[in-house]
Amino acid sequence: MQEAQISVSLILTIGFAIAVIITIAKTARIVPQRSNFVIERLGKYSRTLDSGFHILIPFIDKVAYIQTLKEEVIDVQRQTCVTKDNIQVGIDGVLYIQVVDSHKASYGINDYRYAASQLAQTTMRSVIGQTDLDKTFEERAKINEEVVKALDEAASPWGVKVLRYEISDIELPASIKDALEQQMRAERERRAAIAKSEGERQSMINVSEGHKQEVINLSEADKMRQINEAEGRAREIELVAVATAEGIRQIAESINHPGGSEAVNLRVAEQYVKEFGNLAKTNNTMIVPAELANIGGAVAGLSEMLKSAQR
Template identity: 85%
Template sequence: MQLDINTLLMAGFALAVVITIVKTARIVPQRSNYVIERLGKYSRTLDSGFHLLIPFIDKVAYVHSLKEEVIDVRRQTCVTKDNIQVGIDGILYIQVIDPHKASYGISDYRYAAAQLAQTTMRSVIGQTDLDKTFEERAKINEEVVRALDEAAAPWGVKVLRYEIADIELPISIKDALEQQMRAERERRAAIAKSEGERQAMINVSEGQKQEVINLSEGDKMRQINEAEGRAKEIELIAIATAEGIRKIAEAINQPGGSEAVSLRVAEQYVKEFGNLAKTNNTMIVPAELANIGGAVAGLTEILKVAQPKK
C-alpha cells in the first residue's frame, strides 16, 4: 500500500515537472508574436525564438501572425448613384504591425476589417454611377483602402490593399447594357463603313483628277512638240527656198544664165500645159499660146527685174 502511494506521488511530481517545463519554456515561430500576461495584466510581447516564462504566473494570452492575411469579404448589395442595385464581393489584404494593439484595441480585428470594408464599399458605390463602377475599379479600391487604413490604425493593423472580385448586375440591367453595347458596335461599324466609302470615293476622284491632269499635260506637250516641229519645218523650208533662190540668181548672172532660164521656163510652161490637157476634156486655150516665145521672153524679163542688183 505504501508502495502505491509513493508511486502516485512520484508520478504526480513528474507530471508537475512536465507541466512546469511546458509552462516555462516557449518557442515562438518565425514571423509570429506572443502576447504575455502576468497575473491577468499585459507584461510583454515575445518575438520569434526561445523564451522562458514564470510558471502559473505568466501565460500566453494572444498569438499573432505577422504575415499578410487574406480576408474574403462576402457579397453584398450596393446601390449606385443612379439607383441601380449591384452585388459586389471583394478580397481584403491586411497585416498585423502592432500585436499589443491588435490584442487589446479590438476584440476581433478580422471581423471588424471585413465589416468595415463592406460599409465603406457601400458608401463609395453610392457616390459612383453604374458605368464608372466598371471603369474606375482601381480608384474605388484606393478609396476603400484609405478609409480602412485610417480606421484600422488604432487596432495595430495595416490595410495593404482591397480588390473587387466581382460585380453582379440585375438581369434587366445586363440586357439593357448588352443592347447598348450592340447599338454602339453597330454605330461604330456604320461609321467605319461610311468612312471607308468616303475615302474610296476620294481616292477615285483623286485618281480621275490626276488622270485628267496627266492627259492634259501630255496633250500640251504633244501640241508644243508639233508646233515646234512645224516651226522647224517652216524654218528649214524657208532656208532651203532662200538658198535655192540665191543660187538661181547667181546662176542667172553667170554667162549663158539668162538663156538657160528662158529654156527652163519654156520647158515648165509646156509641161504644165500638157498636164492640163490630160486632166480635162474641155480646155480653154489662151490667145498667147501661139506666141510661146513671147510668153517665155516676158517671164524672163520679170526674173531679170526681180533679181537683185550688184
C-alpha cells in the same frame, strides 16, 4: 510494505517528470518567422516576442495572443448597394490587410478581421451611393482606392494596415441587364452603320481620286503630245529653212561661176513661159501681156541662150 514504497516513489517520479516537462513547455517558447507572441505577466501586458527562441517565467508569464505578420486575404460577403441613380446592385469584394502592430491588434479591438470586413461593406455602400451605375464599371479602380483610404484611416488604431481592396463581382438586376444588353446592341449597330458609311465614303473618295488622277494623266499625255508635235513642226521648219538657205547659197555660188548668170536667166525665162502657158490653159479668156516687146525680147534672149548652149 516495501512494494508500496516503490509504487509511491514511482508515482512521485512520474509526477515530477510531468511537472518538469510542463515547466519547460511554459518556459521555453519558439516564435515562428513572421509571427509575434503577445506576453502577459499576471494578466497584464508585458512584451511582444519576435521570431526566435525565448524564455518565460513559468506560471507567471503566458502567451496571451499570437499574431501573424503575413498579408491576410478576407473575403467580403456580397452586399446590396444603391447607386446614385437608385439602382440596386450586389457587390462582392476581397480585402487585403496586414498586422503592423501586434499590441494594438490584440488590445485595440476584439476581432480586427471581422471589423475590417464590416467596415469594408459599410464604406462600399457609402461610395457606391455617391456613384452612378455607369461609373461603377468605368471607375472601379477609383472606387477601390476610396474604400482603401477610408478603411486604412479607421484601422490605424487597430494596428492593421489595409493594403488594397478589389471589387470581385457586380451583380445587376435582370431588368437592368436587359436594358444594358439592348443599349450595347444598339451601340454595336450604330458603330456598324458608322463603319459602313465610312467605308462607302472612303470608297467614293477613292473612285473620285482615281477619276481625278485619270483626267490629270490624260491631260498630261495630251500636253506631251502637243509639245512633241510642236517640237516636230519646229524641227521640220528648221530643217526646211536650213535646206532652203543651203539651196540659195549654192545658187548664189553657181551665179558667181562662169555661165551662172546665163543659166539663171534661162531658168527664169523657162518658168515665165511655163507659168504663162498654164495660165492660158486654165482660163477661157485670152490673156495678152501688156508689154509684148518685153516678151519678144525675153524669147529672143532665150533663143540666143539656147543657141549658145547648143554650140
